[in-house]
Amino acid sequence: MQIKHIARIIAIATALVGAQAHAAAVNLISDGGFNIGAAYNNYNYANGFHGTMTGKGSPWTFTDASGVANHAGAWGGLASIDSVAFIQSYSGFTSNTPTVSQSFSSNASSYIVTFDLAQRPGNRESLQVTLDGQVLSGGLLTPASSAVSSYSYTVSGLTGSNHILQFKGVNNSGASDSSLFLDNVSVTAAVPEPETYAMLMAGLAMVGAVARRRKGKQAA
Known part of the structure; x- marks a missing residue:
C-alpha cells in the first residue's frame, strides 16, 4: 500500500x-417550537374542550387534554411569552391520558433528545418521555417550578428508520387539574x-x- x-x-x-x-x-423534529396549531392569544385542545387541534396543520399528534397555547393568558400566563404545547390532567375529562408525539425518519442508532419544560404555577404534574418506547431519564420528570428547565438525554441502540417521540402526562400528585408546558423540542443523531x-x-x-x-x- x-x-x-x-x-x-x-x-x-x-x-x-x-x-x-x-x-x-x-433537528429531525418539525415545529419543535409549536408555532403551528393555535391562533394568537388562544389555545386549542386535541379533545375540542376549547378550540380544536383538528386541521391546524401541526406535524405533532395530540391526544386528550393536550394542545397548543399561543401567547394565551391561561394557566397563570405561562404561555404568554411564546407558543408552547400544554399537557394537562383534568378530572373533568372522561379520558385522561394526554400525549404529544411526533414520528420522524432516520437510520441512526443513537439520538440526543432535548426539550424545555415548565410546571403550571403551584402544580406537580409529571411527564414520561419515550423514544420508540424506550423511557428517557429512567422514569418520570417532575419540574420543580414554573421556571423553564432544559433537559437533554442520549438514547442508543435503536434500529430501523421510523421512530416515534412521545411526551405523556402523568398526574402523579392526584390534583384535579394540573398542567405542564413543553417547548423547543429537538432530536439530533448522536x-x-x-x-x-x-x-x-x-x-x-x-x-x-x-x-x-x-x-x-x-x-x-
Missing part, C-alpha cells in the same frame, strides 16, 4: 467524520465520541506503519 493511498484514506475518513457531524446538527475518532486515526496510522514496513522489505 502506497503512502499516498493511505493519505487518501485518511482524507476520506476525515471528510466522513465532518459530514456526520454536520448531519447530526439537523455522533461518535472523541474516543471513537481517536481509535479511527490510530488504526489508520497503524495501517500506514505496516505499509511502510512492507515497502522497506521489498526495497531490500
